[in-house]
Amino acid sequence: MKSKCSRENKRKLENKLFKASSLTLTLISFFTVIMIFTILLVQSKPLIMKKPLSEFLTVEWAPHLGKYGLATFMASTLFTTAIAMAISIPPCILTAIYLAEFSTPKVKEYAKSMIDLLAGIPSVVYGLWGVIFIVPIVRDRVAPPISEALGFIPVFSAQNNSGYSVIASGMVLAIMVTPIIVSVSYEVITYVPFEYREASLALGSTKWEAVKKVVLREAAPGIAAAVVLGFCRAFGETMAVLMVAGCVAKTPTSIFDPCYPLTALIANNYGEMLSIPEWVAALSVAGLILMLIVLVFNVVARIVVIRTAGE
Amino acid sequence: MDKRKIEEKIFKYLMISSTAAIIGTLALIIGSVIVKGAAEVSVNTFINDDVALFPGEEHGILHAIIGSLYLAINSTVISFLISFPVAIYSVEYMKKKSLSPALTISIETLMGVPSIVFGMFGLFVFVLVLTRGFTLLAGTLTLALLELPLMERGIEEVVRMVPVSLKEASYALGATTFETIKNIVLKQALPGIVTVSLISFGRGIGEAAPVMLTAGFNPFPPASLLEPAASLPLAVYTYLSAPGQQGKAYASAFTLTIIVLIISLISRYVSKRFTRYVSR
Structure with missing residues (x-):
């Protein structure tokens, strides 16, 4: 009787121990984001306390002289991301519609597993592909004819054409964001109730009209969220951009100019920065900017996706 | 028309x-x-280190392969040890339904953090404070943190799919929650957990930025947790810009791509083949 009792206790104790330890781990993972944020904030304190925030919006980056303007890098990040989105949004959404509405089940299955595969390729492989494939094409085939024809517009002039450029980074990023935009858009499109399509088709619309006027209108917030998630991926991407952007600290004015995104700045300077606390602080500010922008967009997009899917 | x-x-x-x-x-x-x-790949690629020991001997990428495997396997194991209890807690133990969305949002937010920011965190906490130098340990911990949200979401999803009727049967026999988890939930969710772990492993082995900021680089395979370690993605980046060493970059990218493809195939096979033995 006694042994039975102690076994009973042991089982309960086991359960309690597991519960307590998993609660601890849950709390730890709950606060991880806040912890990361706090650490970056603490590290950037030496500079934030000393200088007004507007100081970071200047273009002068000279850590040895105590000038920490991040505007050049922010402009580069925005420029490359914008190009990536412009290239990738139309084909991605068309593909998502095709897979969700028009394709045969077999095509759908193959295409989706291919796109999953695309999502799993490491970013450094995209970067390598950018260096051996995109950069030479931009340098030899794309930049000369375009700058010759449209060179009088500053955005298209190729002053120092090395191929490592805004447009090359934009192209590589465009491919990298494809899987997330396609798969999330696909998902929200399939969540649109089937009756909606039937109602439209019963009124004599073609299949495309039903998609255009009913399905897409219903799925629009979700598709917008998919685009935002893609934007976040491009915005925070480091390695691929580091390899093809050229990394010249000068604000790019043309799509053929080299650029220097925030992520690449952090990756290139982490070694040297450790000797100067202010340098560490400046890069932490860069990290904070990246994190805040990406997080705000990400949370909003996720909430939209969950709402659209939940209905 | x-x-x-x-x-x-x-x-x-x-x-x-x-x-x-x-x-x-x-x-x-x-x-x-x-x-x-x-x-660029030959037998020497896989059996030699960065530094050739004899004149005329070909350089290899063994150091990067071993470093990458250490990093990815260890980080996946650590990440699993944290995320499995968290997922279980949020599905099986959490009483207040109001807390669950908060945890979900927190984990989703973590998923959105750019990998370079994880790298900075690892640099400030693990490298500068914990190990005082670029080490395999710092890289592993950083990667584990990066994989954590991915794994937690994945395992939670799998655990949620375990049929309630099976759990109720277990409770009806007088089992505690822990016993039900151990005997029913874990077994039912195993194929899914294996798939999720493989996907996380694939993510971990491909990450370059956080590893660069925490594990450093080492021309030899690391002998201990407190030594810097090379990794395949970083080998691609490093050797690509090193004059005369591009061959090693291509070989590393080749190896990395093959590993990722194999992982993806296995995970698909596991989730297809073994879900048959799980009752739904």
């Missing part, structure tokens, strides 16, 4: 061509990396 029909046709062609373009690009990327890499 009807204007509306023409519009439908045009858009259908556009859709088919963009799908083909995306899949074609994928084939182009994998194809060109594999072709370029295969030309």
Whole structure:
């Protein structure tokens, strides 16, 4: 009787121990984001306390002289991301519609597993592909004819054409964001109730009209969220951009100019920065900017996706 | 022909061509990396280190392969040890339904943090404070943190799919929650957990930025947790810009791509093959 009792206790104790330890781990993972944020904030304190925030919006980056303007890098990040989105949004959404509405089940299955595969390729492989494939094409085939024809517009002039450029980074990023935009858009499109399509088709619309006027209108917030998630991926991407952007600290004015995104700045300077606390602080500010922008967009997009899917 | 029909046709062609373009690009990327890499790969690539011991001996990438495997396997194990209890807690133990969305949002937020920011965190906490130098341990911990949200979401999803009736049967026999988890939930969710772990492993082995900021680089395979370690993605980046060493970069990219493809195939096989033995 006694042994039975102690076994009973042991089982309960086991359960309690597991519960307590998993609660601890849950709390730890709950606060991880806040912890990361706090650490970056603490590290950037030496500079934030000393200088007004507007100081970071200047273009002068000279850590040895105590000038920490991040505007050049922010402009580069925005420029490359914008190009990536412009290239990738139309084909991605068309593909998502095709897979969700028009394709045969077999095509759908193959295409989706291919796109999953695309999502799993490491970013450094995209970067390598950018260096051996995109950069030479931009340098030899794309930049000369375009700058010759449209060179009088500053955005298209190729002053120092090395191929490592805004447009090359934009192209590589465009491919990298494809899987997330396609798969999330696909998902929200399939969540649109089937009756909606039937109602439209019963009124004599073609299949495309039903998609255009009913399905897409219903799925629009979700598709917008998919685009935002893609934007976040491009915005925070480091390695691929580091390899093809050229990394010249000068604000790019043309799509053929080299650029220097925030992520690449952090990756290139982490070694040297450790000797100067202010340098560490400046890069932490860069990290904070990246994190805040990406997080705000990400949370909003996720909430939209969950709402659209939940209905 | 009807204007509306023409519009439908045009858009259908556009859709088919963009799908083909995306899949074609994928084939182009994998194809060109594999072709370029295969030309640089020899037996020596896989058995030699960065530094050739004898004159005339070919350099290899063994150090990067071993470093990467250490990093990815250890970080996946650590990440699993944290995320499995968290997922279980949020599904099985959490009483207040109001807390669950908060945890979900927190984990989703963590998932959105750019990998370079994880790297900075690892640099400030693990490298500068914990191990005082670029080490395998710091890299592993940083990667584990990066994989944590991915794994937690994945395991939670799998655990949620375990049929309530099975759990109720276990409770009806007088089992505690822990026993039910151990005997029912874990067994039912195992194929899913294996798939999720493989996906996390694939993510971990491909990450370069956080590893660069925490694990450093080492021309030899690391002998202890407190030594810097090379990794395949970082080898691609490092050797690509090193004069005369591009061959090693292509070989590393080749190896990395093959590993990722194999992982993806295995995870698909596991989730297809073994879900048959799980009752739904």
